[in-house]
Amino acid sequence: MDLSAGYNVSVNSSDVLDARLQRLIWVVMNGLLTQGELSAVTAAYGVVFLVGVLGNLLVAVVVLKVPHMRSPTNYLLLNLSVADLLVLLVCMPVSLIETWVVFPWLLGKFMCYFSPYMEFVTFHASTLTIMVISVERFYVVCRPLHCRETLTGRFIAGVLAVLWPAAFITSLPVLFITQFRQIDSVGPDPLYTCETETDTFWAKVYLVSSAAVFYFLPIVLLSGCCLVISRHLNNPDVQPSVGQRAAVDNRIRSRKQVTYMLLAVAVLFFICLLPYRVTVLGFIYAPEEMLQLLGNKGVLILVIICRIMVYINSTVNPILYNTTSTNFRSAFKQAIGIKTGRKTRRGTAEAMRNTSNTHMRTHRRSTAISLYVR
Structure with a gap:
């Protein structure tokens, strides 16, 4: 979703410039961010973009190139990296352009609809992937016998074949609440705006439903799953014999490491998207007086912070894998040609x-x- 909806313009049926459009033109004419602030934001975007793209590409190389990393869990992490790459490659450049040129919309009709649509697709796909990872961890830790029969590579491929169409279909309403309009012209060149509506009834229904189904409900389910997994890891049902204790302890330690890494990925995902979700709901229900209290610059800074948090989430996962998993760290080194000493x-x-x-x-x-x- 285009977070700039909070300060984008709306045009009435007679195409008369209303107060919001006049305020936005004032923003463009006078400027909200200084040149130094714009340079700082651009530098932050650049660092996040480079680290995120390289890191997620490296995850793909590791999973596809290193034989022992081709497991169901790692294929799910690869799917998460694909979603993160789409966010960084499609949505991030658009956000940076909007930061520099708030008005008018410069990228044409196709990108006006495609960019917010892909944001929702990747958000939904990432949330569904994290939920599948949580269920997979539950079966691995709590139902290991069923896990071997159920969580096969073919089963994971089937899950992903359903997951992505579900993400695309559930994001379709964004195309109907996004508006691309010509509002004025300067000489022979027309001026356009691109806005995601938040004030119509169906827009509110969809945006609130998306936040509930793909954010707040998964948090509740994930919290319950984490409690069960943690309790099972700390208090295993089967007590090993003396001869088997070392092997069982090693297996439990390995499962703990992988499980806690994946849970950290999930927790970080929900933390990074919290400002975004709260801000979207705030744009829907906050009174106009509150937005006026923030001021145009305050709203723009809030939007930039929310966007950077989203892009950081798409960047840090490979770093998290490398720092918390010895197996991933060794595979990373192997993939780039560094001898691990194994x-x-x-x-x-x-x-x-x-x-x-x-x-x-x-x-x-x-x-x-x-x-x-x-």
């Missing part, structure tokens, strides 16, 4: 085992000789 450690361990076996054979042979002499 082969060396494996060779050392094998040499130690061979030495141990030699000592055992020598010990048995010496014992046998001593028994024979006696």
Whole structure:
């Protein structure tokens, strides 16, 4: 959704410039952000864009290139990276252009509809992916026997084949509440605006429903899932025997690491999108006096903060994988050609085992000789 809807213009049926349009023209004529502020915002966008695009592309390389990383869980993370790349490549440049040129709309009719539509598609796809990841973690931790039979690669592929069409279909109403209008002309060149309506009945119904179904309800479900998983990890149902304790402890430790990493991804997603969702609802229900109290510059700064938070969410996941998962960190290094030392450690361990076996054979042979002499 275009967050600039809070300070975009609306035109009545007689095409007369109303107070909001006059205020917006004042914004353009006088400028809200200084050149230094615009440069700072642009630099922030640039850093987030480069880190996000490179990081998410690296996730794709890791999952597709490193054989042992091709697991159902990692394919879900790859799907999340695809959604993040769409946000960064499609929506972020549009937001930056809007920051520099608030009025008029410069990108044409197609981008006016395509950009907010893709924002909703990626938000919905990311939310659904995180919910699938949570369910997958629940089965891996709490129902491991059912997990092996159910969570196969074919099953995950089927889930993704349903997930993306669902995201595209549930975002279609955005096309009907987005308006591309010609409002005036300067000489031979017409001026256009692109706005996402928030004041009509059906726009309010859809925007509130989207926030409820794809944000607040998933938070409740995810919180319950986290509690069950955490309790199961800390208090496993099966108590291993003495001989199996080391193997079981290693397996539980590995599952904890992966589970907590994925839960951190989910929590960060909802935290980063919270300002966006609250601001959208605020534009719907906040009285005009409150927007006037914020002022044009205050509203614009709020919009910029919300957008940057959304783009940061699309950037930090690869960093989170690399810092919290030793498996991902090793695969990242392997994908870019850095030797991790795993082969060396494996060779050392094998040499130690061979030495141990030699000592055992020598010990048995010496014992046998001593028994024979006696």
